Amino acid sequence: MLKSRSNQSNRVNAPELAYKTVYGHLPKNGLRGRIPGIQEKKYGDIYVDFHIDETILDQLNDIRNIEIRSSCEGHGPDRVAFVIFRLSSDKIKDIDKIIENLRKQGLKADYDIGNQGRYRICVATKKWYRENGNNDSWNQWWEKLPHLIENAVNNM
Numbered sequence: 001m002l003k004s005r006s007n008q009s010n011r012v013n014a015p016e017l018a019y020k021t022v023y024g025h026l027p028k029n030g031l032r033g034r035i036p037g038i039q040e041k042k043y044g045d046i047y048v049d050f051h052i053d054e055t056i057l058d059q060l061n062d063i064r065n066i067e068i069r070s071s072c073e074g075h076g077p078d079r080v081a082f083v084i085f086r087l088s089s090d091k092i093k094d095i096d097k098i099i100e101n102l103r104k105q106g107l108k109a110d111y112d113i114g115n116q117g118r119y120r121i122c123v124a125t126k127k128w129y130r131e132n133g134n135n136d137s138w139n140q141w142w143e144k145l146p147h148l149i150e151n152a153v154n155n156m
Helices: 014-023 054-061 092-104 136-154
Strands: 040-043 046-049 066-072 081-087 108-113 119-125
Touching: 014 066, 014 081, 014 108, 014 119, 046 066, 054 066, 054 136, 081 092, 081 136, 092 108, 092 119, 092 136, 119 136
Parallel strands: none
Antiparallel strands: 040 046, 066 081, 081 119, 108 119
16 A cells, blocks of 8 residues: 555545655655635535536436545646546445546546545646636646546446
8 A cells, every 4th residue: 555655544535646646755844734815615415626616526426336435626737726536436346447537538537535535536637727817728638627527437
C-alpha cells in the first residue's frame, strides 16, 4: 500500500493520490488534505471548490454504481484537478477493468485503498483553475469527465 509522507495514519490522502495519478509518484514532501482559505461553496451537505460547475457535480453523482468521495478544482502543479470515487462493488477485477477503460479514453487513473478499507479510484489531470487565466482546457476536462467515467463504469 502507498504510504503518505504527510499524515499519521500512513494512508495517502486525496491530493497525494491525485498527484501520484498524474506524476507517477508521491509528492516529495507530502500534501495536506485541505488548503485553508480556498474559496468553497455548499453543494448538498458538503463543501466543494467554488469553480467546479454544479451541473457537472450532479452528472457525476448521477452515475450508477459509484459514489463520489472527493474532488478538487486544482490549485497549481502540486494540487491538480481530480475526482475520487468508489464502486458499489469492491471486486479488484472490476477496479482493474475500470482503470483500463478510463486510460483507454485518455484519462489518467489510478486506485488505492482509502478510509474504511475500500478501494477508491482517482481520475486526475495536470490542470487547475487559474484565476484571471485561460481555463478552456480545464473546463473541457470537467465537461467530458462525467461521460467518460460513466462509459468506463458501464463497459466493465
